[in-house]
Amino acid sequence: MSENKAYRSGFATLIGRPNVGKSTLMNHLIGQKIAITSNKPQTTRNRIQTVLTLPEGQIVFLDTPGIHKAKNKLGDYMVGVAERTLNEVDVILWLVEPTTFIGAGERHIIERLKKTNTPVILVVNKTDTVKREEVVKAIDTYRKELDFREVVPVSARRGDNTDTLVQCIFQCLPYGPAFYDEDTVTDQPTRQIVAELIREKALRLLSDEIPHGIAVSVESMKARKGIYDIEATIVCERESHKGIIIGRGGRMLKQIGSQSRPEIEDLLECRVNLQLWVKVKKDWRDSDFLLKNFGYHPQDLDPHS
Secondary structure, three states, rough: OOOOOOOOOEEEEEEOOOOOOOHHHHHHHHHOOOOOOOOOOOOOOOOEEEEEEOOOOOEEEEEEEOOOOOOOOHHHHHHHHHHHHOOOEEEEEEOOOOOOOOHHHHHHHHOOOOOOOOOOEEOOOOOOHHHHHHHHHHHHHHHOOOOEEEEEEEEEOOOHHHHHHHHHHHHOOEEEOOOOOOOEEEOOOOHHHHHHHHHHHHHOOOOOOOOOOOEEEEEEEEEEEEEEEEEEEEEEEOOHHHHHHHHHHHHHHHHHHHHHHHHHHHHOEEHHHHHHEEEEEEOOOHHHHHHHOOOOOOOOOOOOO
């Protein structure tokens, strides 16, 4: 691949308000589920790196946490991860919804983007939810705010117009050899993906006040004769939350496990024996020690390293 002088390779970051569809779009583009999705904001907590390799080049995507007003140390970490990537990549994909209303969150992102020299592609997502005229109006509204390299309307859920988006991204990347071999899909450790798949099911099944207060830690993964034995702990902040996560007669915890298992088996390509536990760690989202323990530690954010 490196001998092809027309070959392009580089880094693209996906930014946007929480719940705008960044993880859904990235999963669709690479053709594999790596980032978890849910209808609850702040689902993505770490920067997730995935790789799309095509004959014409390689795109390394960085899916960042949504940019929002932080309420605790975990929130500060998440916003910091998202904002520090802006000057480190070759192109920024800013995802917005197809509306003419530009709220405080979008204004905050606009101010950040004005301070970077990185080219920005505006991606108007969820085009399948409104009429075409509404999409056109949204594009006209956002064009007045920033000088975009391209504006691409898409439906991440259905995959509409995503091929066009990929070609626009390639136009922003420098010529050069691939950073990863063609079989690489993500830099995420398997344990981390397993933990995130479990957290996704918990996010979808639990009531609104609990999900932000949970983390998942995979304690052990052991392979034996075509089966993986996995033990994982769901950590919450309150005793009352622990009871809700376990559910009457353990039903909720069993449901989280039964919904997680098939996707973990797809990931590992073998049968899985999954054991889930629940522990209370009061105010873990404001504890530097516990944040690091659960994998949310500020690391070297240079995507080229």
